[in-house]
Amino acid sequence: MRIGYACLTVGVPGTGFRTCTARNAAPEVLSELIGSNLRSLDKILDYNIENRIEIFRISSDIIPFGSHPANTLRWWDEFGEELKSIGDKANSNGIRLSMHPGQYTVLNSPDEDVVKRATEDLMYHSRFLDAIGAGPECKMVLHIGGVYGDKEEAMERFVRNRRRLNNSIRRRLVIENDDRHYTVSEVLSIGENEGIPVVFDNLHHRVNRDDSQTEGEWIASCGRTWGEDDGPQKLHYSQQDPGKRPGSHSATLNVNEFVRFCDILPNRNVDIMAEVKDKNLSAVKCINATSTPEIQRLEREWARYKYLVLEHSPRRYQKIRELLKDKSAYPVLEFYRLIDDALAAPVTQENAVNAAQHVWGYFKRTDPGSKADFEKGVGKGDSMRSVKRLLWKLAERRQERYLLDSLYFAEIY
DSSP: OEEEEESOOTTOTTOOOOOOOGGGOOHHHHHHHHHHHHHHHHHHHHHHHHTTOOEEEOOGGGSTTTTSTTOOOOHHHHTHHHHHHHHHHHHHTTOEEEBOOOTTOOTTOSOHHHHHHHHHHHHHHHHHHHHTTOOTTSOEEEEOOOOTTOHHHHHHHHHHHHHTSOHHHHTTEEEEOOSSSOOHHHHHHHHHHHTOOEEEEHHHHHHSOOTTSOHHHHHHHHHTTOOGGGOSEEEEEOOBOTTSSTTOBOSSOOHHHHHHHHHTOSOSOEEEEEOOTTTHHHHHHHHHHHSOOOHHHHHHHHHHHHHHHHHHOHHHHHHHHHHTTOTTOOOHHHHHHHHHHHHHSOOOHHHHHHHHHHHHTTTTTTOGGGHHHHHHHHTSOSOSHHHHHHHHHHHHHHTOHHHHTOGGGGGGO
């Protein structure tokens, strides 16, 4: 079982993606943006390799206006070496990549102009995956689309329009149940008849249900649509945000709930895409919760979380320190419960100053000249952002790797 995340990486400097408006999309601007985005993707892969994350969905925005007339660049040629290098890095490290065209890529629309734009967008995504040398197991995930007053006709129109696509697109295209229109059974009926692999999305299924089979049985049925060349079956996993509309993804994943989901899997030879607001952070949580117990995994996590936890809850900070003293244990579920509980607590000024003073301890001897700026910042009574920026600059100057990797600074870059 492999677990990954989608598009963006939280708490890793230099991994953001940039874009522009169509009005400003001159070739030289686009070229600079594409180069920057590819460098970000390369850094994301480095992070994923270091953290044993072998599933990653590439953002559709990697090439700004990739399927729009505003972008006239032959980017696949101009950045051929960079694209090949990214693909080689992913392939040599066993990372399976994918893409997921957005909500406006609707293949079953009755409007031919919409279908034309959808086809162009699919061609862009396929071209990108081809340009990096991704194998046929690297897929593009698509929803069936709208209903348009006649679901049966809309499903037939999807099939007809999909058949019109060229082979390079068809070999990568997989379909997914959604939370509004098409249940897993309806998507399966298309997938089974047309030989299209089906991605099972657990939260979509729970919102848009078909109870004629259990969840585990639906996962098994979807699994049978994946052929040998398609790679392992892919699943999308998310949890409901309790404060938002049904189908909204949670801010983070509860690992206990994730472990219970894994218990219903017919087999463990699956790739699970975590769809969650904190992205890689939850992916690592779930990997650690389902992997061979190694206390070093939790110690590495604690190194990244500790000052962020201290800022939110000194009491839980102390509890986690005590929890990790027993090197023969692997209290992974309790560890993440305490972290989640801590981060749910509001940051008080007292706790923010306390955490900042702990971090300042790395520099008070080596950078005494910054003491006045630090003390002025902690005395302001504001959100401490200026203090964090000062501490971040000091960490960069001194190349304090321990701090540069800390989630304490995630909000400022």
